[in-house]
Amino acid sequence: MYRQVIQIKIAVCMKQVPGTMEIKIDPETNTLIREGIENIINPFDSYAIEEAVRIKERLADEEVEVIAITMGPPQSADILRESISVGADSAILLSDRAFAGADTWATSTTIAKAINKLEDCRLIILGKQTVDGDTGQVGPELAQRLNIPFIGYVSSILEINRSKMKIKRLMEDRYETFEINLPAAISVVKDINIPRVPSLRGKMKAKTIEIPVWDAKKLEADENEVGLAGSYTRVVKIFTPQIKHDTRMIEGTADEQVEELHKILKELNLVSGS
Amino acid sequence: MRYLLTEEQKMIVDICRQIVSERIVPVRAELDESGTFPREIIDEVGKSDLFRIFIPEEYEGMGTGIFEVCLATEELSRGDLSVATSYAASGLGIIPILIAGSEEQKKKFLPGLASGSKLAAFGLTESEAGSDAGSIRTTAKKDGDHYILNGTKQWITNGGEADIYTIFTMTDPRKGIRGASAIIVEKGTPGFEFGKKENKLGIRASATRELIFTDCKVPKENLLGSEGMGFIIAMKTFDQSRPAVGAQAVGVAQGALEEALNYSKIRKQFGTPIASFQAIQHMLADMETNLEAARALVYHAAKVIDSGEKNVTRLASMAKLFASDMAMKVTIDAVQILGGYGFMKEYPVEKMMRDAKITQIYEGTNQIMRNIIALDMIKRGVLQET
Ligand SMILES: Cc1cc2nc3c(=O)[nH]c(=O)nc-3n(C[C@H](O)[C@H](O)[C@H](O)COP(=O)(O)OP(=O)(O)OC[C@H]3O[C@@H](n4cnc5c(N)ncnc54)[C@H](O)[C@@H]3O)c2cc1C
Numbered sequence: 001m002y003r004q005v006i007q008i009k010i011a012v013c014m015k016q017v018p019g020t021m022e023i024k025i026d027p028e029t030n031t032l033i034r035e036g037i038e039n040i041i042n043p044f045d046s047y048a049i050e051e052a053v054r055i056k057e058r059l060a061d062e063e064v065e066v067i068a069i070t071m072g073p074p075q076s077a078d079i080l081r082e083s084i085s086v087g088a089d090s091a092i093l094l095s096d097r098a099f100a101g102a103d104t105w106a107t108s109t110t111i112a113k114a115i116n117k118l119e120d121c122r123l124i125i126l127g128k129q130t131v132d133g134d135t136g137q138v139g140p141e142l143a144q145r146l147n148i149p150f151i152g153y154v155s156s157i158l159e160i161n162r163s164k165m166k167i168k169r170l171m172e173d174r175y176e177t178f179e180i181n182l183p184a185a186i187s188v189v190k191d192i193n194i195p196r197v198p199s200l201r202g203k204m205k206a207k208t209i210e211i212p213v214w215d216a217k218k219l220e221a222d223e224n225e226v227g228l229a230g231s232y233t234r235v236v237k238i239f240t241p242q243i244k245h246d247t248r249m250i251e252g253t254a255d256e257q258v259e260e261l262h263k264i265l266k267e268l269n270l271v272s273g274s
Numbered sequence: 275m276r277y278l279l280t281e282e283q284k285m286i287v288d289i290c291r292q293i294v295s296e297r298i299v300p301v302r303a304e305l306d307e308s309g310t311f312p313r314e315i316i317d318e319v320g321k322s323d324l325f326r327i328f329i330p331e332e333y334e335g336m337g338t339g340i341f342e343v344c345l346a347t348e349e350l351s352r353g354d355l356s357v358a359t360s361y362a363a364s365g366l367g368i369i370p371i372l373i374a375g376s377e378e379q380k381k382k383f384l385p386g387l388a389s390g391s392k393l394a395a396f397g398l399t400e401s402e403a404g405s406d407a408g409s410i411r412t413t414a415k416k417d418g419d420h421y422i423l424n425g426t427k428q429w430i431t432n433g434g435e436a437d438i439y440t441i442f443t444m445t446d447p448r449k450g451i452r453g454a455s456a457i458i459v460e461k462g463t464p465g466f467e468f469g470k471k472e473n474k475l476g477i478r479a480s481a482t483r484e485l486i487f488t489d490c491k492v493p494k495e496n497l498l499g500s501e502g503m504g505f506i507i508a509m510k511t512f513d514q515s516r517p518a519v520g521a522q523a524v525g526v527a528q529g530a531l532e533e534a535l536n537y538s539k540i541r542k543q544f545g546t547p548i549a550s551f552q553a554i555q556h557m558l559a560d561m562e563t564n565l566e567a568a569r570a571l572v573y574h575a576a577k578v579i580d581s582g583e584k585n586v587t588r589l590a591s592m593a594k595l596f597a598s599d600m601a602m603k604v605t606i607d608a609v610q611i612l613g614g615y616g617f618m619k620e621y622p623v624e625k626m627m628r629d630a631k632i633t634q635i636y637e638g639t640n641q642i643m644r645n646i647i648a649l650d651m652i653k654r655g656v657l658q659e660t
Contacts, residue, residue, distance in 0.1 A: 196321055196322075197289055197292045197293050197318055197321070197322050198292070198322065199322045199323040200282070200286060200289060200323035200327070201323050201336070202323075
């Protein structure tokens with residue numbers, strides 16, 4: 001019998017975050033107070049899912065499968081359903097008590113295991129950062145673990161096929177264009193698209209679709225490499241910073257720039273040596 | 275929820291609300307000012323599957339009914355009546371295909387209309403044939419495997435923007451109304467051109483244009499039903515589409531009332547919010563009461579149609595009549611509550627007032643609605659629960 005082969009599998013990694021900017025911090029435990037706050041898809045991740053669905057529409061004659069993935073507590077399934085309503089084909093929830101308290105390192109370990117299980121994922125798309133953690137580290141770490149290239153801050157996918165893509169990315173002062181081989185991971189910025197409104201069919205599918213939950217056992221993860229146990233960092237304190245921009249551009253040849261930077265860092269007591 | 279909507283119906287409402295707040299409200303004043311067709315918004319409406327609710331599942335639709343169409347139309351109208359009119363006018367072009375189309379015609383035309391990748395339009399009115407739709411002069415002469423169309427349609431919503439046009443023509447002018455036929459004409463057919471785009475009082479962003487047919491050759495397979503059925507098809511179409519005009523009216527009135535209520539609580543005169551004046555309170559109370567009564571009538575008419583009831587002309591006409599008169603009054607009063615600010619383009623209510631007017635005119639004027647209602651009463655008596 002003829003079996004349709006998925007030519008391009010795209011995984012979109014997303015996170016559920018509090019739907020408010022006025023985040024309150026529990027002064028005792030230094031963690032976010034989440035009670036009474038509506039949770040939403042991390043806004044940058046909605047650009048990631050939209051871009052994956054657009055690739056699917058663009059490559060209409062090739063089979064593209066978009067899989068939304070999140071690691072989080074059971075209620076994170078809500079954002080996976082939301083991603084189904086805007087066009088994802090399927091979703092996987094990575095959830096286990098053992099995953100709790102993960103830093104970016106343990107998070108990327110967990111997601112990498114899931115992606116390896118999916119087999120032959122050609123592209124992984126993430127939002128450029130989350131609005132609660134704000135690190136932007138999970139993407140590069142994930143790519144590192146999967147041993148595939150990573151390009152951050154992508155603002156446009158110019159061309160794509162199963163083996164290659166050409167992208168444009170936004171830097172502070174310029175755009176850069178790259179051609180990279182797939183599989184690869186990218187993170188996307190707000191400029192890349194305008195996420196669509198959910199469709200009626202999508203919402204109907206989202207309501208009934210079965211979302212598999214993969215736990216530590218399913219991922220064959222060692223308890224010591226995931227969650228708090230697998231984390232190298234621990235949140236000691238969260239506070240609202242005084243925002244102060246103090247940018248200085250260092251000029252000259254590369255050697256001169258290094259020299260100058262080293263001098264500045266030494267003055268700030270951030271490095272030692274001569 | 276006051277109307278005990280099903281899960282699917284709530285989804286329709288939610289999708290429309292999101293489109294209204296994210297896509298329509300930020301640009302509606304600009305689209306109105308420039309009279310630009312809201313193509314991007316209509317594309318979004320299509321991607322959200324909202325055109326599918328006009329169409330049965332076999333043809334890529336959702337298999338929903340007129341009630342769902344009314345829910346979607348009302349919500350879109352709350353944001354902008356131009357968008358809602360463009361949406362509903364595609365439905366108006368679709369309904370004749372649903373009523374009289376053959377299996378082949380449905381298979382050919384409906385899937386593209388369901389996805390929103392194509393828009394439809396309904397071409398009945400001509401310069402000498404408005405309320406008196408029976409006096410249309412556009413002709414379709416049989417010539418072998420084709421009909422040859424000649425004539426000009428006027429004020430056709432989605433003219434130029436739509437891909438599929440349901441056109442009412444005379445295949446046998448000697449027979450008068452009984453010689454009218456409905457034919458599907460695709461955009462791009464040689465001999466089919468678009469005339470001037472109208473500059474209007476309201477629903478300015480919707481496209482209202484002339485359709486000009488000059489020896490336009492249309493395959494005979496495009497005839498809907500049989501020759502002579504045109505007028506019946508048109509009337510049956512209105513039976514299903516008129517509650518949605520009522521829903522447009524309910525939506526635009528809802529939008530205006532929300533603006534008026536919010537404003538009345540903020541605007542202070544004589545040291546107190548104007549909402550504390552009994553004169554304003556009573557206006558608000560009347561607006562809300564009439565709005566809710568109109569909504570109930572529109573929903574009721576839609577549900578009766580969806581139940582499969584045959585004699586729905588009177589109810590459909592009553593829903594359109596009552597809701598559109600209500601919307602005119604409510605939007606005028608909304609402008610009144612905002613005072614001079616209401617008269618200014620910085621606030622949305624003057625546009626809502628201009629937009630509301632069309633609901634009393636198109637798909638049969640309200641005078642014609644009263645004629646229809648009264649004639650049906652004389653024929654069948656006063657409505658009662660059987
Ligand atoms: C913005 C816009 C969009 C439109 N879109 C479409 C479209 O997509 N497709 C389409 O086919 N048509 C469309 N129309 C046409 C619309 O349906 C007609 O304008 C309407 O039916 C009235 O016809 P008329 O304008 O010729 O008015 P007339 O028929 O000339 O009426 C003038 C006045 O006389 C009254 N009157 C007429 N006859 C009677 C009677 N017997 N008893 C009592 N009073 C009477 C009317 O109520 C009205 O007040 C559109 C019109 C507008 C303005």
